[in-house]
Amino acid sequence: xxxxxxxxxxxxxxxxxxxxxxxxxxxxxxxxxxxxxxxxxxxxxxxxxxxxxxxxxxxxxxxxxxxxxxxxxxxxxxxxxxxxxxxxxxxxxxxxxxxxxxxxxxxxxxxxxxxxxxxxxxxxxxxxxxxxxxxxxxxxxxxxxxxxxxxxxxxxxxxxxxxxxxxxxxxxxxxxxxxxxxxxxxxxxxxxxxxxxx
Numbered sequence: 100x101x102x103x104x105x106x107x108x109x110x111x112x113x114x115x116x117x118x119x120x121x122x123x124x125x126x127x128x129x130x131x132x133x134x135x136x137x138x139x140x141x142x143x144x145x146x147x148x149x150x151x152x153x154x155x156x157x158x159x160x161x162x163x164x165x166x167x168x169x170x171x172x173x174x175x176x177x178x179x180x181x182x183x184x185x186x187x188x189x190x191x192x193x194x195x196x197x198x199x200x201x202x203x204x205x206x207x208x209x210x211x212x213x214x215x216x217x218x219x220x221x222x223x224x225x226x227x228x229x230x231x232x233x234x235x236x237x238x239x240x241x242x243x244x245x246x247x248x249x250x251x252x253x254x255x256x257x258x259x260x261x262x263x264x265x266x267x268x269x270x271x272x273x274x275x276x277x278x279x280x281x282x283x284x285x286x287x288x289x290x291x292x293x294x295x296x297x
Contacts, residue, residue, distance in 0.1 A: 101170070101237050101268050106140055106149035111292040113149060116270075118237075118285065123259075123269040125283025127276070127297070132289045134272040135174075138239040141270065142172035153237055153268075171235040175242040177226025179214045184225060192232035199228045203254050219246040227255065237268040244278065256282060 100120065105113040111133040118124045128134050140147040143163050151158040151170075158166050181187060188196045188210065197207060203224045214222065223246045230238060238259075244252040259282060263269060273279050279286060286297035 100152075100154065101270070102150075102152045103141065104150045106137075106147055106151060108136075108140060108145065108147040111137060111140075111289070112147070114294045116287075116294065118268050118270060120236075120266040120268055121263045122284040123263060123271055123282045124285045124287065125271045125273065125279035126287045126289055126294070127274070127279060128272075128289035130274075133292060134289050135241050137289065137294070138172055138241055138270065138272060142167055142170055142239055144172060168233060169235055170237045170239065171230045171233060172239040173227055173230045173241060173243060175223070175245050176219075177222060177229065179222075182213050182215065184212055184214055184217070185210050187225075187229055188232065195232045196228050199231055199258065200224075202258050203228070204251060220248070220251060223247065224251070224255070231258075231262070235267070237270070238262075240269060240271045240273075242273055243271070244273075244275070252278070 101118045103114060103116040107113040114137065116124060126134055136145060139145040141151060143158055143166050153169055156169065179187065200207060200209065205221065205224055209221060227243060244255050247255065259269060271279065271282055287294050288297055
């Protein structure tokens, strides 16, 4: 279980949230309300106070990189540290990456391309794949299909549902009401720095 207690900073909180394995907490809210900031705090990427635990792992008692390997943040626009897509996938994860790519209707040749030649939708799907091959226990998704057409969006949601069936925890931020309804088991709205059940 992912459990947050009194998570806060100067802008949002305190926030309490519990998400069971295999469940998705879907969060709505107006632009600028702090939804992305909440995910970044949960991933221990932005300063904050409060506690966060994942099962018996306490964020305050493990090194940040270890926490971030288990609780992975996927931004709407992924960051890239190399010019070539292939450099972002190790030999150990390449097969899994290619399997996910096939499920998401990405041409296998995409792994041989430079990032600058990818479409926004290709980059968004590859950013998700990069997170999935790390096999996290919790996934923090920030507008994961904002650049995708309905067919590609449906493919992404199919993959996510299959992973939730295996126990993956998801915290989803999306402006798409229907997507939150399709994936979410728990529904919240973030306004004025407060997270309220819908």
